[in-house]
Amino acid sequence: MTTATLIPMFAALGDETRWSILATLGEGDASASALAGRLPVSRQAIAKHLVVLREVGLVEPVRVGREVQFRVIGSQLSDTARRLDAIGAEWDRRLSAIKKIAEGF
Amino acid sequence: MTTATLIPMFAALGDETRWSILATLGEGDASASALAGRLPVSRQAIAKHLVVLREVGLVEPVRVGREVQFRVIGSQLSDTARRLDAIGAEWDRRLSAIKKIAEGF
DNA sequence: TCTTTGTGCAACTATTGAGTTGCACAAACT
DNA sequence: AGTTTGTGCAACTCAATAGTTGCACAAAGA
Numbered sequence: 001m002t003t004a005t006l007i008p009m010f011a012a013l014g015d016e017t018r019w020s021i022l023a024t025l026g027e028g029d030a031s032a033s034a035l036a037g038r039l040p041v042s043r044q045a046i047a048k049h050l051v052v053l054r055e056v057g058l059v060e061p062v063r064v065g066r067e068v069q070f071r072v073i074g075s076q077l078s079d080t081a082r083r084l085d086a087i088g089a090e091w092d093r094r095l096s097a098i099k100k101i102a103e104g105f
Numbered sequence: 106m107t108t109a110t111l112i113p114m115f116a117a118l119g120d121e122t123r124w125s126i127l128a129t130l131g132e133g134d135a136s137a138s139a140l141a142g143r144l145p146v147s148r149q150a151i152a153k154h155l156v157v158l159r160e161v162g163l164v165e166p167v168r169v170g171r172e173v174q175f176r177v178i179g180s181q182l183s184d185t186a187r188r189l190d191a192i193g194a195e196w197d198r199r200l201s202a203i204k205k206i207a208e209g210f
Numbered sequence: 211t212c213t214t215t216g217t218g219c220a221a222c223t224a225t226t227g228a229g230t231t232g233c234a235c236a237a238a239c240t
Numbered sequence: 241a242g243t244t245t246g247t248g249c250a251a252c253t254c255a256a257t258a259g260t261t262g263c264a265c266a267a268a269g270a
């Protein structure tokens with residue numbers, strides 16, 4: 001995962017319906033139709049969300065017979081978290097450096 | 106930070122201009138006008154982004170004379186990262202549990 | 211006081227994105 | 241064969257948001 005994909009990743013995670021989809025997939029792989037049966041949105045709406053989730057690598061399609069099931073890639077969340085934490089730590093480092101300067105050290 | 110604020114946080118982080126603002130603020134606190142002088146968008150556009158960033162707690166306003174400077178709260182990024190990592194780890198835990206079952210253990 | 215400069219508010223445009231319905235097609239099942 | 245079921249594609253609506261311009265106002269500095 002490169003820096004260029006970090007912002008789309010956050011954009012993907014910034015939608016409530018997509019979290020519902022991820023949560024439902026967490027209980028087991030499911031197709032768009034199956035998800036539509038358990039969530040209050042149409043199958044096509046879910047299909048679009050799955051495209052978004054797939055583009056950022058949060059979800060992976062698996063053909064099972066004639067249906068396409070989706071599976072969550074949990075490690076992508078961990079990777080994103082690590083990168084976000086690194087950025088946050090860098091900001092803290094800068095702030096403490098500025099503080100030190102301000103305090104005369 | 107509660108769960109209810111997690112999705113708006115990601116939505117806030119899902120915009121490129123807002124990352125430009127955060128990056129610029131990382132070089133030092135700055136006002137909306139100062140930011141507009143360094144970024145290719147109008148002051149009002151930046152002001153709107155600052156409202157969004159402020160609402161999710163990523164940025165904090167500080168009055169300096171008559172101008173309002175903004176400062177990044179790096180720890181908010183770290184907190185968000187920790188929570189995201191916890192979710193990712195949970196997914197991995199489930200997957201490995203499922204694998205164990207599938208493998209007969 | 212007059213001028214400058216930073217903010218704030220309002221109105222407006224344009225684009226994106228979430229959601230829908232409808233139709234077509236292919237793969238299973240009877 | 242015919243029927244069912246899951247997918248895919250297209251067009252459309254609607255709401256949210258990123259962006260703009262314009263104006264008004266308050267606070268510093270000349």
